[in-house]
Amino acid sequence: MSALVEARDVHLSFGPTPALRGATLEVAQGEILAVMGPSGSGKSTLLHCLAGILVPDAGEVHFSGRRIDVLGEADRSALRRDQFGFVFQFGQLVPELTAAENVALPLLLGGERRATALVRARAWFERLALAGLEERRSGELSGGEQQRIALARGLVGQPEVLFADEPTGSLDSLTGERVMDLLTAAAREHGITVVLVTHEPRVAAYADREVIVRDGKVTSPASLVGAR
Amino acid sequence: MTVPYALLGLLEREPSHGYDLKRDYDAYFGRGKPLPFGQVYATLARLARDGKVIAGEAEPGAGPDRKRYVITEQGATEVEMWLAEPVEPEPHQQTLLFVKVVLALMLGRDAEKYLDTQRAAHLQRMRELTEVRRVGGVVDSLLADHGLFHLEADLRWIDLTVARLSALAREVRP
Numbered sequence: 049m050s051a052l053v054e055a056r057d058v059h060l061s062f063g064p065t066p067a068l069r070g071a072t073l074e075v076a077q078g079e080i081l082a083v084m085g086p087s088g089s090g091k092s093t094l095l096h097c098l099a100g101i102l103v104p105d106a107g108e109v110h111f112s113g114r115r116i117d118v119l120g121e122a123d124r125s126a127l128r129r130d131q132f133g134f135v136f137q138f139g140q141l142v143p144e145l146t147a148a149e150n151v152a153l154p155l156l157l158g159g160e161r162r163a164t165a166l167v168r169a170r171a172w173f174e175r176l177a178l179a180g181l182e183e184r185r186s187g188e189l190s191g192g193e194q195q196r197i198a199l200a201r202g203l204v205g206q207p208e209v210l211f212a213d214e215p216t217g218s219l220d221s222l223t224g225e226r227v228m229d230l231l232t233a234a235a236r237e238h239g240i241t242v243v244l245v246t247h248e249p250r251v252a253a254y255a256d257r258e259v260i261v262r263d264g265k266v267t268s269p270a271s272l273v274g275a276r
Numbered sequence: 277m278t279v280p281y282a283l284l285g286l287l288e289r290e291p292s293h294g295y296d297l298k299r300d301y302d303a304y305f306g307r308g309k310p311l312p313f314g315q316v317y318a319t320l321a322r323l324a325r326d327g328k329v330i331a332g333e334a335e336p337g338a339g340p341d342r343k344r345y346v347i348t349e350q351g352a353t354e355v356e357m358w359l360a361e362p363v364e365p366e367p368h369q370q371t372l373l374f375v376k377v378v379l380a381l382m383l384g385r386d387a388e389k390y391l392d393t394q395r396a397a398h399l400q401r402m403r404e405l406t407e408v409r410r411v412g413g414v415v416d417s418l419l420a421d422h423g424l425f426h427l428e429a430d431l432r433w434i435d436l437t438v439a440r441l442s443a444l445a446r447e448v449r450p
Contacts, residue, residue, distance in 0.1 A: 249431045250424060253402035267392060
């Protein structure tokens with residue numbers, strides 16, 4: 049399998065503080081990869097670099113054979129909108145919009161007609177066990193429901209890659225597992241590659257493989273004979 | 277199965293008498309459960325029989341505790357392999373992980389690398405149990421959860437230990 053997403057020797061500092069010090073990582077097409085590590089190790093910064101949100105000071109980021117760290121903001125923004133999906137720790141739904149409008153948002157921003165976008169968005173409600181909640185606003189939804197709406201929003205554009213940063217971090221363990229069950233099932237069904245940042249082993253156990261970020265570098269665990 | 281490896285590890289550090297081995301074992305690993313003298317000498321006798329240690333001549337004042345034991349090449353190789361290999365992930369094994377970490381630090385081995393290998397073995401087992409939970413009924417699912425929570429507790433301990441390796445090394449290195 050060739051790499052769909054790749055970081056090569058990526059360095060990035062915030063002012064005098066180095067966050068990444070030569071991070072190298074490959075994610076294969078269709079793979080669900082967990083990125084683990086202690087708080088402040090640089091795992092979220094690495095995800096932001098892979099997703100073209102942040103631009104590294106040095107090193108390269110590639111997506112689908114194309115170098116993306118050299119692209120301008122407009123091109124990276126288009127890439128994020130068209131090819132990537134995102135789920136963050138707190139759903140970050142737009143409170144003024146209904147749940148269905150929130151899910152449709154990436155399609156609307158991509159120029160799709162409102163009626164078509166809403167039809168596509170509504171299709172995800174059944175799939176993520178959210179049927180009946182389409183017209184609710186975020187204040188009328190539980191944490192688990194909000195996070196599933198956010199997941200639907202991340203998946204609605206059928207992205208090549210879903211970037212998930214602590215997607216269950218604000219949920220209790222049972223609700224978090226429900227979100228992870230749905231996330232991994234949807235990703236596998238649609239062949240979506242997932243980069244999953246988490247510090248929780250139970251969440252990482254949903255992935256095909258894990259890497260550890262420590263002091264801004266990626267440590268791959270020693271390969272275990274016969275383990276995979 | 278920890279005792280023979282622990283004694284071999286202590287012998288790799290320096291040749292010792294049975295009495296000194298027991299004292300060090302109790303200090304580092306015994307913690308409220310001292311090793312009986314009988315077990316020390318029985319273990320040393322087995323290790324000598326298997327060519328992993330050599331027992332010196334009895335020193336004046338004879339008696340089993342007067343022999344000095346030295347680790348052999350074969351014994352040292354065995355310690356090396358044991359320290360690097362992950363423990364079969366299962367609940368209630370913290371003591372075994374702890375012995376491996378302390379001995380690795382004592383002997384100047386890469387304890388962090390061992391812990392990374394152990395973490396990978398634990399996560400692999402957690403992946404298997406997550407799959408059992410996904411496809412199984414309630415009974416399978418609850419049994420898998422029991423294992424998952426225990427493995428997760430081990431992993432938290434592993435992360436905490438990685439963060440404190442330098443402090444632990446200062447305490448156990450001579």
